[in-house]
Amino acid sequence: MIGLSTAAEVRAAEDVLLARTREGVLMQRAATGLAAVCLRLLGRAHGARVTALVGAGNNGGDALFAGARLAARGARVTAVLLDPDRAHPAGLAALRRAGGRVTGPEGPDGLDRADLVLDGVVGTGGRGGLRPPAAHLAARAAAGPGVTVAVDVPSGVDADTGAVDGEAFAALHTVTFGAVKPGLVVGDGRGCAGTVHLVDIGLGPHLAAPRAHQLTDADVAAHLQPPEPGDDKYSRGVVGVVAGSAVYPGAAVLCTGAALRTRPGLVRYAGTAGDGVRAAWPEAIVTDGRPSDAGRVQAWVAGPGMGTDDDARATLAEVLATDLPVVVDADALTMAAREPDLVRDRRAPTVLTPHDREFARFGVPVGADRIGAARRLAAELGAVVLLKGDATVVAGPDGTAFVNATGTAELATAGTGDVLAGILGALLATGTPPAETAAAAAAHLHGRTGQLASARGPLVASDLVRHLPGAVGLVRGSATGSLRDSGA
Numbered sequence: 411m412i413g414l415s416t417a418a419e420v421r422a423a424e425d426v427l428l429a430r431t432r433e434g435v436l437m438q439r440a441a442t443g444l445a446a447v448c449l450r451l452l453g454r455a456h457g458a459r460v461t462a463l464v465g466a467g468n469n470g471g472d473a474l475f476a477g478a479r480l481a482a483r484g485a486r487v488t489a490v491l492l493d494p495d496r497a498h499p500a501g502l503a504a505l506r507r508a509g510g511r512v513t514g515p516e517g518p519d520g521l522d523r524a525d526l527v528l529d530g531v532v533g534t535g536g537r538g539g540l541r542p543p544a545a546h547l548a549a550r551a552a553a554g555p556g557v558t559v560a561v562d563v564p565s566g567v568d569a570d571t572g573a574v575d576g577e578a579f580a581a582l583h584t585v586t587f588g589a590v591k592p593g594l595v596v597g598d599g600r601g602c603a604g605t606v607h608l609v610d611i612g613l614g615p616h617l618a619a620p621r622a623h624q625l626t627d628a629d630v631a632a633h634l635q636p637p638e639p640g641d642d643k644y645s646r647g648v649v650g651v652v653a654g655s656a657v658y659p660g661a662a663v664l665c666t667g668a669a670l671r672t673r674p675g676l677v678r679y680a681g682t683a684g685d686g687v688r689a690a691w692p693e694a695i696v697t698d699g700r701p702s703d704a705g706r707v708q709a710w711v712a713g714p715g716m717g718t719d720d721d722a723r724a725t726l727a728e729v730l731a732t733d734l735p736v737v738v739d740a741d742a743l744t745m746a747a748r749e750p751d752l753v754r755d756r757r758a759p760t761v762l763t764p765h766d767r768e769f770a771r772f773g774v775p776v777g778a779d780r781i782g783a784a785r786r787l788a789a790e791l792g793a794v795v796l797l798k799g800d801a802t803v804v805a806g807p808d809g810t811a812f813v814n815a816t817g818t819a820e821l822a823t824a825g826t827g828d829v830l831a832g833i834l835g836a837l838l839a840t841g842t843p844p845a846e847t848a849a850a851a852a853a854h855l856h857g858r859t860g861q862l863a864s865a866r867g868p869l870v871a872s873d874l875v876r877h878l879p880g881a882v883g884l885v886r887g888s889a890t891g892s893l894r895d896s897g898a
């Protein structure tokens with residue numbers, strides 16, 4: 411699990427460490443790690459052209475010291491000082507000693523010929539979008555040929571929320587220090603940060619326990635264990651699905667299939683799309699009656715394609731009145747937004763899975779702080795909120811949050827939400843992980859499935875169902891190191 415630490419949490423840990431280390435040690439650690447990543451990206455130092463955009467704070471200091479290291483290895487480094495009178499004095503001296511050139515914001519900056527552009531305008535001390543002329547230089551860097559590398563945080567991005575209020579530096583890579591900040595992996599900040607590289611500067615023991623996390627394949631694999639010799643269809647979790655309708659059985663078919671393919675135990679379906687489900691999934695146990703006719707289940711998935719009429723409302727209320735975990739998706743969200751008391755403070759876990767428009771029906775639009783928004787609704791309803799997006803956010807009522815790392819734009823197509831709901835039902839049915847962890851694991855697996863299903867071209871939702879067993883295998887395999895990266 412990767413902890414996501416806010417700027418204040420990082421600063422508090424830095425303060426403890428600064429008091430115990432010689433002056434400048436932390437910045438040297440940061441600059442050394444930054445220069446090492448730049449060298450890897452450049453492939454060579456000698457003759458490489460590097461332009462560093464340098465603000466007046468310590469973020470600029472990091473860029474200057476890293477520039478000095480690159481210059482000492484033969485790179486042609488130009489530092490563009492945005493506020494020449496306030497540039498980090500020791501960093502500036504080091505760059506000059508190493509043979510780097512220095513110019514003001516109006517001077518010759520080499521941006522249009524640079525092999526690499528370092529963004530040291532502003533880091534965790536920033537407020538709001540970039541000011542001119544930094545905004546102008548950032549736009550030129552993005553349009554130029556150089557690899558763009560943000561120092562700690564892309565300037566203009568809110569390190570805690572990922573909000574961009576105005577202009578921000580568009581980085582292909584971000585080298586961040588001490589801990590990954592939430593703003594690098596969520597919201598608009600995710601798009602500005604590119605690939606995130608974490609440099610250890612020794613903060614670990616001093617960091618407060620993070621309240622937000624990213625799961626890795628290894629974390630998710632722990633919830634996708636193969637069956638053991640004593641397992642049977644009941645011990646692997648029985649999922650109940652209320653979804654779809656006679657006219658639109660598709661959602662029921664996708665949701666049921668996803669639950670079956672995630673953990674092939676037992677799926678019971680109750681509703682008017684029974685014929686469609688029987689035809690597609692003979693493995694499912696189908697009743698055309700009410701949820702109470704379905705037999706014993708361990709978690710319910712309610713909502714995809716079920717409609718919002720009186721009958722659908724009664725079905726949803728019946729499921730929510732049980733003491734079982736319930737996934738509230740799609741049409742069920744519309745009904746829950748009308749009547750929040752249906753879901754508020756149930757004793758068993760409830761997981762709501764809104765996209766932005768569904769979220770707004772609960773009263774307040776998502777806004778730029780997606781983690782904050784999910785936490786607010788989760789606390790208000792006493793439920794887990796899974797807020798869908800490029801980087802899906804999960805929040806529990808106690809504020810524990812997760813940001814998904816495996817999302818792909820290919821998942822933005824009809825029916826993929828029905829598949830996610832089915833995966834989530836399967837992971838909730840065993841009741842082992844806390845519901846927010848199960849929801850985060852479901853989002854992770856859904857993303858991995860999307861990556862797999864779109865490896866050779868665009869996907870449709872039923873491709874996801876077909877690729878689920880492969881994705882489960884991929885996640886398990888990556889976790890033991892036999893396949894691909896860690897998934898973070």
Ligand SMILES: NC(=O)C1=CN([C@@H]2O[C@H](COP(=O)(O)OP(=O)(O)OC[C@H]3O[C@@H](n4cnc5c(N)ncnc54)[C@H](OP(=O)(O)O)[C@@H]3O)[C@@H](O)[C@H]2O)[C@@H](O)CC1
Nearest residue numbers: 436437466467468469532533534535536537539540541562
């Ligand atoms: N502490 C440590 O030991 C370590 C810290 N480290 C590093 O320090 C960084 C934090 O440094 P920091 O606190 O000095 O603030 P920083 O991010 O440089 O910004 C302040 C400057 O930005 C300016 N500015 C603000 N908003 C702006 C905007 N929208 N657009 C343009 N400018 C804007 C603001 O201007 P002012 O408002 O004062 O006019 C001020 O000049 C951290 O991210 C990491 O890189 C590492 O070396 C590890 C050890």
Ligand SMILES: [K+]
Nearest residue numbers: 529532563565
């Ligand atoms: K920066």
